[in-house]
Amino acid sequence: MRKKGPQIYIKPYAKKKKSRFKKVFFTLLLVLLGLTCSVFLTLNFLIKKEMEEVEKLKRENVYYEGEIKRLTSSDEPYEEILRTKYGYIKEGERIIIYSSSQAKEGKKP
Numbered sequence: 084m085r086k087k088g089p090q091i092y093i094k095p096y097a098k099k100k101k102s103r104f105k106k107v108f109f110t111l112l113l114v115l116l117g118l119t120c121s122v123f124l125t126l127n128f129l130i131k132k133e134m135e136e137v138e139k140l141k142r143e144n145v146y147y148e149g150e151i152k153r154l155t156s157s158d159e160p161y162e163e164i165l166r167t168k169y170g171y172i173k174e175g176e177r178i179i180i181y182s183s184s185q186a187k188e189g190k191k192p
Contacts, residue, residue, distance in 0.1 A: 154160045165171040172178050 170178065
């Protein structure tokens with residue numbers, strides 16, 4: 084009988100497990116990167132939109148500050164507002180009401 088020497092067994096590498104882990108890892112990494120980019124772009128858009136709104140409100144504030152100064156400087160603006168919006172008149176004045184719809188009706192045969 085022959086004496087058998089030590090036998091060498093070669094086991095295959097677990098390549099499938101490592102490559103599968105890498106695929107899952109890189110897929111997860113790409114998904115997270117995509118989500119991060121989409122959140123960044125969305126927030127950037129919202130910030131720009133809000134900044135435009137802030138600029139619009141600043142312009143309105145400047146306009147209204149001018150109106151406040153104009154109204155507080157003299158009584159003329161008050162009189163103008165009373166006459167145009169509320170139809171107030173001074174003593175001895177007459178008011179004439181003109182409407183374009185009445186004028187058109189009067190012209191029809």
